[in-house]
Amino acid sequence: MIYLDYSATTPVNEGVLDTFVKVSREYIGNANSLHKLGVSSKRLMDSSVKQVADLLKVKTNEVIFTSSSSEANNMAIIGTVLKYKDRGKHIITTELEHSSVLESCNYLKTLGYEVDYVKLDSNGLVDLADLKKLLRKDTVLVTISQVNSEVGICQDINSIKRCVKSNYQTILHVDGTQAVGKVKIDLEGIDLFTFSAHKIYGLKGVACLIKREKILMEPLIHGGKSQTIHRSGTPALALYVSCSKALRICLEDYDKNLKKVAKIHDLLISGLEKLPVIINSNSHSVMHIVNISVLNIKPETLLHELEKDNIYISTKTACSTTESASLSVFAIYKDIERASHTIRISLSHLTTEEEIKIFLEKLNQAIEKLDFTKKN
Amino acid sequence: MNRVILIKYGELTTKKGNRNFFINTLYQMILKKLKNYDVKISKDISRMYIEFNDNEIDSILDRINHIFGIHTYQVAVKIDSNEDVINQAVIDYVYDKSFKTFKIEVKRSDKTFPISSMDYAKKLGGIVLKNKDNIKVDVHNPEMLLKVEILDRYTYIYSDTFYGLGGYPVGTQPKAMLMLSGGIDSPVAGYLTMKRGVKLDAVYFEAIPHTSIEARNKVIDLTRKLSVYTDKINLHIVNFTQIQEAIYKNCNGDYTITIMRRMMYRIMERLAKRYKGLVIANGESIGQVASQTLTSMSVINEVTNMPVIRPVACLDKLEIIDIAKKIDTYDISILPFEDCCTVFVPKHPVINPCLNECLFNEEKFDYNKMIDDVLKNIETIVIKEDDNEFSNFL
Numbered sequence: 001m002i003y004l005d006y007s008a009t010t011p012v013n014e015g016v017l018d019t020f021v022k023v024s025r026e027y028i029g030n031a032n033s034l035h036k037l038g039v040s041s042k043r044l045m046d047s048s049v050k051q052v053a054d055l056l057k058v059k060t061n062e063v064i065f066t067s068s069s070s071e072a073n074n075m076a077i078i079g080t081v082l083k084y085k086d087r088g089k090h091i092i093t094t095e096l097e098h099s100s101v102l103e104s105c106n107y108l109k110t111l112g113y114e115v116d117y118v119k120l121d122s123n124g125l126v127d128l129a130d131l132k133k134l135l136r137k138d139t140v141l142v143t144i145s146q147v148n149s150e151v152g153i154c155q156d157i158n159s160i161k162r163c164v165k166s167n168y169q170t171i172l173h174v175d176g177t178q179a180v181g182k183v184k185i186d187l188e189g190i191d192l193f194t195f196s197a198h199k200i201y202g203l204k205g206v207a208c209l210i211k212r213e214k215i216l217m218e219p220l221i222h223g224g225k226s227q228t229i230h231r232s233g234t235p236a237l238a239l240y241v242s243c244s245k246a247l248r249i250c251l252e253d254y255d256k257n258l259k260k261v262a263k264i265h266d267l268l269i270s271g272l273e274k275l276p277v278i279i280n281s282n283s284h285s286v287m288h289i290v291n292i293s294v295l296n297i298k299p300e301t302l303l304h305e306l307e308k309d310n311i312y313i314s315t316k317t318a319c320s321t322t323e324s325a326s327l328s329v330f331a332i333y334k335d336i337e338r339a340s341h342t343i344r345i346s347l348s349h350l351t352t353e354e355e356i357k358i359f360l361e362k363l364n365q366a367i368e369k370l371d372f373t374k375k376n
Numbered sequence: 377m378n379r380v381i382l383i384k385y386g387e388l389t390t391k392k393g394n395r396n397f398f399i400n401t402l403y404q405m406i407l408k409k410l411k412n413y414d415v416k417i418s419k420d421i422s423r424m425y426i427e428f429n430d431n432e433i434d435s436i437l438d439r440i441n442h443i444f445g446i447h448t449y450q451v452a453v454k455i456d457s458n459e460d461v462i463n464q465a466v467i468d469y470v471y472d473k474s475f476k477t478f479k480i481e482v483k484r485s486d487k488t489f490p491i492s493s494m495d496y497a498k499k500l501g502g503i504v505l506k507n508k509d510n511i512k513v514d515v516h517n518p519e520m521l522l523k524v525e526i527l528d529r530y531t532y533i534y535s536d537t538f539y540g541l542g543g544y545p546v547g548t549q550p551k552a553m554l555m556l557s558g559g560i561d562s563p564v565a566g567y568l569t570m571k572r573g574v575k576l577d578a579v580y581f582e583a584i585p586h587t588s589i590e591a592r593n594k595v596i597d598l599t600r601k602l603s604v605y606t607d608k609i610n611l612h613i614v615n616f617t618q619i620q621e622a623i624y625k626n627c628n629g630d631y632t633i634t635i636m637r638r639m640m641y642r643i644m645e646r647l648a649k650r651y652k653g654l655v656i657a658n659g660e661s662i663g664q665v666a667s668q669t670l671t672s673m674s675v676i677n678e679v680t681n682m683p684v685i686r687p688v689a690c691l692d693k694l695e696i697i698d699i700a701k702k703i704d705t706y707d708i709s710i711l712p713f714e715d716c717c718t719v720f721v722p723k724h725p726v727i728n729p730c731l732n733e734c735l736f737n738e739e740k741f742d743y744n745k746m747i748d749d750v751l752k753n754i755e756t757i758v759i760k761e762d763d764n765e766f767s768n769f770l
Binding site for chain 2: 241
């Protein structure tokens with residue numbers, strides 16, 4: 001099998017899975033119970049929270065575990081703007097966001113909120129001048145992903161931060177789901193930050209919202225204090241601990257893994273340049289995500305053709321719900337043909353040179369076989 | 377370009393004959409606290425030198441900031457004592473620093489270095505002015521004071537001097553036995569005791585089921601916070617339930633706290649002898665509660681001849697809280713779990729207890745046997761800063 005869809009989800013790290021199994025087996029108590037079993041679960045939960053906080057240089061009461069990045073994004077966006085409804089009803093985002101961000105904004109539109117999409121430059125980076133222009137006194141929230149999931153564009157969060165912070169009390173939410181482990185993370189000056197365990201070799205079903213102490217938020221799931229007061233539900237201890245471990249490993253191995261991916265990335269790009277494809281990722285993309293357009297072939301057809309050889313890639317992202325073109329590619333290149341034919345190849349430190357060579361060969365064969373325009 | 381942390385000893389320098397002992401104790405402590413880091417540590421009579429890996433600098437300085445016996449330190453650039461090398465290093469050093477006025481001080485312990493200190497300082501000043509815009513020299517009140525120390529082989533360049541914790545290195549004095557409850561005062565007392573170089577064992581009196589496992593965990597967490605200042609702390613847990621219940625069954629209600637404290641002191645003395653502690657330390661503060669009036673203290677203290685150190689005796693509660701916040705124990709201390717001193721509190725504890733009344737009450741039960749029993753079942757936990765009971769999961 002050649003798995004090249006790591007940005008959709010990653011295989012779980014053995015050690016992380018081991019932690020999950022052991023904690024599930026040994027810590028049966030509800031972390032909110034008063035007895036010894038509950039207390040020891042609570043202590044383990046506190047340790048896992050502390051580790052996340054230390055790794056990200058935030059406070060322990062700023063770590064909120066959730067079930068997914070989608071939940072964390074919903075919570076961050078809807079929870080804060082509802083809390084601060086007196087400040088205004090204006091939100092700014094980009095067209096490069098994950099659907100959980102875009103749909104949260106769409107939901108808020110139905111409640112009378114106004115959403116602006118900041119312009120992007122030709123590289124897909126946020127146009128800071130436009131962002132400055134869009135910011136108003138009643139702008140409650142700016143939500144921007146650090147790394148786009150489809151094309152991998154990495155935003156200049158520091159400049160965005162400065163720009164947003166100069167505007168009244170506007171809150172900045174950064175979706176870091178595709179960023180953690182791929183670029184350096186610095187939460188200084190960021191009010192809300194999302195990441196997920198399953199993108200960093202943790203388990204599916206657990207993610208995290210970092211929310212600064214001073215930012216208030218309405219809960220989406222009511223029911224009183226659990227791990228935090230912001231989200232109810234019996235603490236999923238084993239998932240939290242495994243998430244904390246996945247984050248530790250991911251940040252510890254960051255430099256080492258990045259080097260490996262850089263090598264694989266260069267090999268892939270030089271191979272793709274020889275094929276009849278358009279590379280949508282650019283120098284601002286993270287090396288883990290390579291987005292291409294293969295005109296004349298339906299992306300799904302190409303995906304299934306490669307699947308026959310046990311090669312797994314993605315069209316748009318696994319989470320894009322609409323049947324139409326890639327919003328991200330269209331937002332950057334304004335070319336509907338290009339946007340309707342995107343393929344995403346996403347890499348990992350686990351990817352080998354051998355796998356890339358085979359992939360390039362099979363992709364070439366698939367294109368030759370399926371591009372009927374050529375045969376005429 | 378290498379960077380190095382230069383550590384100055386401070387109060388140690390006053391100890392003439394014992395100087396080497398103090399320096400070695402500090403050296404051993406720094407070795408222990410930095411054993412998980414990629415460092416090279418060396419020392420001479422006036423300073424200690426720590427070469428480090430740049431990635432770990434924040435974490436290492438955090439450790440340095442929690443070691444007693446360090447007066448000041450600098451993070452310096454270390455280069456060869458060669459004029460061209462020094463000139464370039466000074467240019468590099470000021471490159472990304474922001475300041476408007478500056479002064480350069482040169483110190484030569486290597487008198488073979490060809491230029492005199494004053495002349496070289498002037499020359500370097502000129503070099504800096506040439507290489508950076510919009511700055512000028514101010515010899516009286518400079519925004520940045522750049523020091524260049526030229527030693528035999530190496531030269532050190534630095535500008536900022538940071539204060540360490542001061543005090544004496546832990547281990548230059550023998551051991552004290554700290555009475556550690558879950559409150560605000562006793563951890564502060566432990567911190568201040570260690571500040572004078574005293575080693576610490578902590579003792580916690582537990583009365584399960586009247587106190588909870590959470591109260592014990594709280595004390596463990598507090599001990600861990602204190603262990604940041606030393607290599608390890610032994611926490612002895614005393615099962616106090618039987619004695620406490622006997623007191624409440626047999627003694628005059630108003631005297632229960634006084635007698636309980638007398639029992640604790642008796643146990644402390646025995647534990648001190650067992651674990652080679654020379655003194656008892658605790659968080660008593662004059663007048664704070666009924667058992668801490670001077671009359672109470674004298675009646676309670678009557679059970680032992682062992683010196684009792686009360687570092688916070690003369691501090692106001694708010695002053696104690698300030699220190700508790702500084703040493704990061706406050707947030708743990710205010711967690712709402714009952715400890716031995718807060719369960720069974722009488723409505724009107726006696727403020728001016730009388731010794732004879734205590735003796736009369738204590739005759740009503742065989743406390744000596746109970747104390748012997750208690751001492752047979754001491755549970756000891758060794759607590760270190762870096763230990764994490766969950767490390768195999770995380």
